[in-house]
Amino acid sequence: MAPNATGPAAAANDLLPVVPLFGARILYPGVVLRLSLRDGDAFARLDDNALVACVPVVPSPPPASAAPASGDGAENQDADAPSSSKALVPRPKGTHSPEQGRQHAVTSDQLAEYGCLGRIVKTVRARIGPVHGSIVLVEGLTRVHVDFISAHADPRQLYASVSLLYDSDIPDTDTNLANKVTAVRQTALALVAHLQSSLSASAVRDLRALLQSAPADQLSFALVGLAELSADDRITLLSQDLPDRLDLILTSLRRRLDAVNLAASIRDKVGDTLSKKQRELLLRQQLEVIKKELGELDGSGGMNSRDAGNDDVRDLEQRLADGKYPVHVVQHVEKDLKRAKAMNPAMAEYHTLLNHADWMLSLPWTTVSPDAMDLGAARAQLDADHHGLEPVKTRILEFLAVRKLRDALHGPILCLHGPPGVGKTSLGKSIAAAMGRQFARIALGGVRDEAELRGHRRTYVGAMPGVVVQTLKKAGTRNPVILLDEIDKLGRDPMRGDPAAALLEILDPEQNAHFTDHYLNVPLDLSQVLFVATCNSLDTIPRPLLDRMEVIDLPGYTPSEKTAIAATLLAKQHERHGLPANTVRIDPDAMQHLLFNYTREAGVRNLERSLATICRAVAVEFVGWRDQQTVAIATPERGESAKAPPFTKTVRVADLRDLLGGPKYDDDVYLRTMVPGLAVGLAYTGLGTGSVLFVEATQYPGKGRLQLTGQLGKVLQESGHLALTWLRTHAHALGLVATASDLLWADRDVHVHLPAGAVAKDGPSAGVTLATALVSLALGVPVRRGVAMTGELTLRGDVLPVGGIVEKALAAHRMHLHTLVLPERNRKDADEIPKEVRDELTIVFCAHLSQVLRVALDTPPTLTLPDVDVGATVRYYAPKL
Template sequence: MEQENRKIPLLPLRGLLVFPTMVLHLDVGREKSVQALEQAMVDDSEIMLTSQIDLSVDEPSEQDMYHIGTHAKVKQMLKLPNGTIRVLVEGLARAEISRFLEREDYFEVEMKRLENEENDYDSEELALMRNVIEQFEQYVSISKKVSNETLQSVQDIAEPARLADVVSSHLPLKIAEKQKLLETVPVHDRLMKILETLNNEKEVLGLEKKIGQRVKKSMEKTQKEYYLREQMKAIQKELGDKDGKTEEVEELKQKIEEAGMPENVKEKAYKEMDRYEKMPSSSAESSVIRNYIEWLTVIPWTEETEDRLDINHAQRILDEDHHGLDQVKERVLEYLAVQEMTQSLKGPILCLTGPPGVGKTSLARSVARALERNFVRMSLGGVRDEAEIRGHRRTYVGAMPGRIIQGMKKAGSTNPVFLLDEIDKMASDFRGDPSAAMLEVLDPEQNNSFSDHFIEEPYDLSQVMFITTANNVSTIPEPLLDRMEFISIAGYTEVEKLGIAKNHLLPKQTAEHGLSKGKIQFKEDALLKIIRYYTREAGVRSLEREVANVCRKAVKRIISGERKRVIVTVNTIEDMLGQPKYRYGKAEETDQVGAATGLAYTTAGGNTLSIEVSLAQGKGELTLTGKLGDVMKESAQAAFSYIRSRSEELKIDEDFHEKYDIHIHVPAGATPKDGPSAGITMATALISALTKRPVKKEVGMTGEITLRGRVLPIGGLKEKAMSAHRAGLETIIIPEENKKDIEDVPESVRKGLTFIVVSHLDEVLAYALGEANESK
């Protein structure tokens, strides 16, 4: 029967549970627990034992303890030297905590015993007893964790309740599971749970045994293989085959271990390694597999350099390496500043666009230097095979990874600055479209698992900083354009070229030609003459060639004994470089009838374009020459139609198209020309020829024309303005909608030019045409 409530000290147990009839030692160290033990010894040596729910709690409260525990008797108490108390307790019966009593020094509770002390058991419980004993014997025989003496004592127990508690105490269960057995008061239910637990434990032990046997067999196999390999090594050594395949295999395995591959790649490498071991050296596939494994080991998988994300350091590096290009450097520094702020490389792929020789490649190299990353360059000019990017499959003879993976091997780190040079020069043919393969490389959302046909396993390119260069953006496929952000490098002004020559080109060329400062001296006006009369370009390559040419002449004079020191002046330039190649100054010497100066934008930068019109008696034929494209021819037709429709206002004979044959020619006939921006230039030259009014020599113009005479916007104003300044023009006429682009033009160019903004051809004519030439 259940007994009445009684007050008793409480001892919370951490990681331990005591069943009735159990006798065991406990070490008690917590202050409240010590006080509870001392109070128990003062009373009648009886105490309530219960387990903590959460073992990590040092100061448990009512909610942190199970409310069903064990009523126990303290048999012995011993104080240890370290202050801990060791007690011997004996579990008497199950008990339930009815109420926690408030005390500060120790836990005290009201509890009632739940144990039934009757000795009469029915036949079903006796049958269960026998079954439990039998199952426990089998468990002991498998586990070997319970001694034979314990088994003997269990076999001698005659009471089902005591049997259940003793067996429960020897089962390897967690505290929560043991608590469930403690809370099960009916003996019948408890015995059923113990039977179920014993069956589960036997199954687990059986599985453990099987796994152990498997592991043992595996170890035996490994040991056997090791023994046989050692024997093979010894045999090879005796035969003098010191560089045999075994040594090579061991070397490759060591490389695989040191390569730092991801687990899936490492697994693939070892799989191929097993095939290589079993394959005869004479087999053709043997060398293919070896080549594949070696490539896996030389690609950087985890090696990376530490970025120097310091915007001020990057500014210094870019200023050291590049003169001018202020807007470009500003954009690059903004890009690097974002990386420094976010500590991440996620962002657009930079594409440096501009004519040849303006420093696109060297700018990318400077970015790598500023970040202190490895630099690798891959030229895409003429690449027309997709396999160049993605590699060939291993089934092909002489297969290799693509140039992206080869570049990563050359870089030696997972986060280099990777320059894809001349991306606009890629082509496609029957072998595939390489630009389609580049989509995956340049997409930040996809390139973390780039697939190379040769490597076969995904490779992470997400940490690589890709920079591309291009001369002509219009030839880049649209999907690739979408993945890049463009930084335009239009070219250099005269002042910037002078600075580049003094700070970069002269030191480089004099050093390459073995000339010290004492042996050659360039005057500033001499450099200016070379820039003006011997080069006409957006970049500085021709300028560098001419400087090198002067250096060679100087070396010859010094070596021959003609001079000990060469001073390059304005007067000696023609002696060294010959007659000037270009005419610097006005585009035209005088105002010309039927000739207008247009502004063109090419892949080599901006350029001036003279458009000439001649009239001859005839039947109204319109002839266009100068290797013009379809768009340019249509612009000429539009200008012609506009003039016919406005002949009266322009004071031109209405039947001029029936009296004259008109010939429009654009010089430099071998060079293909196309684009709509020559529209107003052609119309002005044609009207000039028909009205005999000369076109002002200092005026250049650009703009598309409509049949109603409207002037439409054009592209490349910055480059066109720089070419006009270079050619010595004073005024340029531009469409009104391009007014916003004037800010992009370098300040030194803006100061030397007058910009006339127009929206209709009438305004163009008002500025560009002078008075009628009466002599004609």
């Protein structure tokens, strides 16, 4: 076909990049088209304002087998094509669907002869389906004839030499042409009037305005959607001059108008007999047309973005077809996609629907990892990962054994309870490895909103599934081991639902087979998931939640356990720092020094950090040594042996200061307990660790008042008052006042302080320590060095049991204290203290404060209390005293 004869034809000076356009997405003058280009597509990166030739790809001929024996087959098309458009790049075998065209090079003979000169208005980086790419807006400038196409080094990129085609102004004398323009406008207006019941008022207004204002030469282009032009006609339109274009669009508009009239008359006739489904179909078809039209007319390329959007829908449909999903999931996704298809992609809800479908298809509905239930291998795995922890490992193996016997067992949920760094998280990982399952972790610390666990309803802006669903997606199987980390730090906000309630459902085997995430809104089976929780403290876990779990205590490690673990950790650090095995050795004295003066902790986290610091420092020395070796080997005349012994570094006590800085802890417990009025207590912190607590008491002239400082909670303050009351009550028996009616410190004030002042403290277990400090002050007798105590005190001087005995004993042992005063009723708990620690401590059980004083004070008071037989009731666990 010759270039347009009615307008001036001008050849563009330069070769223009060709943007091939597939299907119905065609650029016309006056229209803005939105293109989705994936990274890797030809021209994925086009500069703003660049000129391009947008040329439609001619729909593929039928496959060879279906083609006529002779005539217009693919070969003949090639033969008929102008010589300039011969394939200059190899043509891939087979036919081209739009999708294929994306991935393979488009050949010049697949391109139409006419296209449109486009200018890049804007390029925005975006996600195109699953990959990165760009959204490019191209503005159509004028029609072009493609004169010549040449290939580029990249076979996917074609360049074209084009002639620009302009329409001449309609001369006043050409009434025929003016009449055609009027006829097109009127027919289109009539069509809009017929369709207006299914259009919004603003859409009708916009359409009418456009019909009145669109210039004659762009009118037909603006109406391709309304006229429902076929794919071939849309391409033909680019090659036609103005009168032919007007004829083509007028014919199509009239055909559509007739169809709409016919549909209306059928509808009238059939009336109410139309079934609901038919009505829906009809409405959807109408909606489709209207939206196509709107997309094209609003200039944002809505129609084309719809095509781009359809790609996403197609991707999801493909995933749905390829994957294995339960019926209810398939139904849900199909519903989502059906609704999305009927929508303009510019609508927010469109993306909501696709996101939802994407989430549904990403979850492991049917993928399970087979359980490797070899108990021997499980034991080996646990032993390889963790030194010691015998009771914990035994419990885990029992758990696995029962699970092996009863596959569908709704077993208890294990809760690993202990201070930081004792290996709770890594035990969770070992359990997963031992069972051959995937491992995933949910950090519950600070989760205050139920929706964080259960997701937001889809109606919320930016709604997402909850962490449970997200974690399951990450795990990729429906039976992973999920670690609910720090379950004791679960927050609570009365305004935002109770996350503990959601957790209750998640952990309840009766309910979790039908767990419903608000976002997904379909039941999700969590019954195959093995949940393992961790916590530092049991006090803050809501009771119903705690009842649902079986608590396994990890109270902390003894020095010998830590020394053994250090060997594993050191080997790990060698690997992490690229050091050959056994390069760093730690002398046993240095290890003890490291444990006592640098990392006095229940777990081994700081120990691991210190070992990492040591390895880093040694790595510097090692690199220097290795470089020297290389030089020595290269220059043997210097006399060094080519085979030097391997580099090793033994860390001794004296090296620790250089490697780690000064000690972080010292023997302050001993230094601080040399004066009367100072006692050492044992506390159990919210982190699940035992620690040493000092009580300082002093007195000065005043009015008999008691002052308590050190950020003490209400219970602790009351314990202080109680201790003073006991002392005053028994002041006469202790020989502190002359007669029973005299008040001790009537003209003095007493100040009791518990360092560290910045740390809040509370609880009743410091009662005996407070009383001991006050008695020591009143008698002027210091508390024995190395003695620590714990126990609640009653007004009568009885000592009541307290919690965290094992942790407190480990803390006392860490601080090198030798005697532990415990409540008599905690005797059973002392059996839990590791033997190694028990053997090195003297543990005294007391039922009454008078017994405590007798053990604790350097010079025990000559106390004769009528109701207590001191000698008979003081019992020693390991009587070394």
